[in-house]
Amino acid sequence: MAETNPEALQRQKQKKRVGLKPLTNAIDGGVVLRFAPNPNGPLTIGHARGIVINSEYARNYSGKVVLRFDDTDTRVKPPLPEAYAWISEEYEWLAGRPADITIIASERMPLYLNYAKQMIGDGFGYVCRCSASEFKKLRDQSRSCPCRERSVDDNLNDWESMIVGEIKEGGAVVRVKTNLELANPALRDWPALRIQHTPHPMVGDKYKVWPLLDFQSAIEDHLQGVTHIVRGKDLMDSTRKQTLLYEHFGWIYPETLYWGRVKVHEFGSFSTSQMRSSISEGDYSGWDDIRLPTLSALRKRGFDPKALKEFWIDLGLTQKDISISMQTIESFNSSIIDDKCERRSFVRNPVSFNIDKGELTSKIPESLLISRHPDELIEGERIWNLGSKIFVEQEDCVYTKIRLKDFADVFIEDGNAIIESMEKGDRRLIAHWIPEGMEINAVLHIPNGNDIELVHGLLENYEIKEGMIIQLERVGFAKIDEIQEDNLVSMIYLHG
């Protein structure tokens, strides 16, 4: 080998590439990407991939991201008015900055209708009044439908009828003329706009003709100067259809990248419309119900956006259909939050004992100083005022001699905990406990598939605030969701 190919010997051992693959045809400062969700509900964990990949590429190339609401369907997937603001906000939460440009398709209807008219006027689009099934039949045989041969003037007349609402829903569509011999039947004379008389939640009944995704998205990408489109590979045919349209208009289609289908083990398959109906039926408390795979739910549970970001970047962009596990995301999250989460004691199944100080009375302090983080990564201590009683987790009461963590060795007898020494004298069990007076009733909500498991106990009531994420010693990370007026703390379990 040294003779045939000496360079081969120089080859280094491979390393894993970090970050996203470079984009083709990308100029620093000139990259425009877009993230285009349907505002028919808030974002899910799958959308997170789109936000992360697009915003990361924009960051890498000092480019821009257009947040575009593709809300041109009033009936099958009607937009949810509140969702627009949720999505903008969730985008910012994840990307770390707001989108550079925000576009709402339904506000830009005149533009799309104009291009449609131009398309008809220039003869590469036509109004088709065949039924969907009639058309499909002809299309599958590469035959043109009767409407295709009509004059531009006839088409423009029909177009006007569509626009003013004279033609019923389903009565006509506008098609883009393509080569009918195209190998892929799905691309032949594809539909660009259809009639919808159902009022749009945002703009009302102003428009009777609405563009379909392939048309609206194609026009808008051109208008915004999008240079790179990253989309699911289920939209590969969209790319092909849109490229045909671009050729008609004389435009250049953006670079396109794809990702495969993503399933999350813990959530199985789900859809926004499915969740929407389950929520309205009361199966879930709302879009942020902790059992749901929505971004709002993950956020409510206390996930750090950086964890999601690192996770999706590590996965990168592949066209493989994948099945991921929340465990991996949780692992990214742990490494990010562990250093900044304070520890608190949470005693489940508490058993109370009287403290018997015995002969050591004079040596026992009135309060203990306990570190906020075991590695001293967080300054200051938690102050535990000792009362006359303690609560110990029942599980730890199987022995008579135990050590109260960070405090003293005790001997348990007849409901009393008799202090034997402050120093750890032997290898006895270290018990989990909390002094009386420091406790507050708490309930931990653990999402578990379709259920929420409730774990009751006593939480260490030291500097707790709503919204803070702490690590419950022995249990795992949790978020203080609500401190109720009846002195009950509601907590949400994050992960171990």
Added chain:
RNA sequence: GCUCCUGUGGUGUAGUACGGUCCAUCAUUCCGGGUUUUCAUCCCGGCGACCCGGGUUCAAAUCCCGGCAGGAGCACCA
């Protein structure tokens, strides 16, 4: 059925354009050990993969051909 995409350990992922220390990278899971006055976190170690069959070549995860498997699209949804 037609059109298209994808196959690297349990799960993901790097490497594949241009064949060569690649007996294959990294993470996660799992198993074992260690640290810890938390059963959490953390640290160390280990198991574990190039879909199959041919071909080209001194040399194939990488190139060619043929299979097989999985997925998507074929909506007047996005």
